[in-house]
Amino acid sequence: MPARPPRVSHMITDIAITPLFVNDQDVALDYYTRVLGFEVHTDADLGPMRWLTVCLPGRPERELMLQKPGPPPIDVETARSVTHITEKGAHWIILRTDDIQADFERLKAAGAEITQEPAEQPYGVDMAIRDPFGNQIRLTQPASAPQSH
Numbered sequence: 001m002p003a004r005p006p007r008v009s010h011m012i013t014d015i016a017i018t019p020l021f022v023n024d025q026d027v028a029l030d031y032y033t034r035v036l037g038f039e040v041h042t043d044a045d046l047g048p049m050r051w052l053t054v055c056l057p058g059r060p061e062r063e064l065m066l067q068k069p070g071p072p073p074i075d076v077e078t079a080r081s082v083t084h085i086t087e088k089g090a091h092w093i094i095l096r097t098d099d100i101q102a103d104f105e106r107l108k109a110a111g112a113e114i115t116q117e118p119a120e121q122p123y124g125v126d127m128a129i130r131d132p133f134g135n136q137i138r139l140t141q142p143a144s145a146p147q148s149h
Contacts (some may be wrong), residue, residue, distance in 0.1 A: 028066040062105035092136035
């Protein structure tokens with residue numbers, strides 16, 4: 001049996017930035033701010049790449065990086081593969097909401113691609129959309145109390 005790692009006095013405390021691949025950062029910025037309601041956190045030209053992150057209003061500690069695949073940090077061939085897999089819907093995120101029906105109506109009116117309308121699940125109600133690049137986005141409204149079956 002492998003040895004257990006030694007206990008440390010410090011712990012990882014949060015997730016800071018989650019990358020999401022997008023083919024066009026300007027289109028992504030418009031979609032994630034106008035349609036989904038995120039705010040720009042950082043938009044910086046770093047020379048060979050644009051560092052673009054958004055966050056939910058009032059939540060600057062939790063960023064979503066809208067990353068264009070390509071050099072740097074990955075080569076052109078890998079970037080093509082990443083784009084292909086993204087377009088197929090292989091990447092996804094889950095967002096929490098406190099009013100899924102209102103979000104459904106708002107997203108529908110904003111022209112979001114709805115791939116699943118709100119549906120009851122054992123854990124609450126959820127729905128799904130796709131961003132312009134193929135990323136799957138699930139919105140979940142957790143159940144107020146555990147449900148039994």
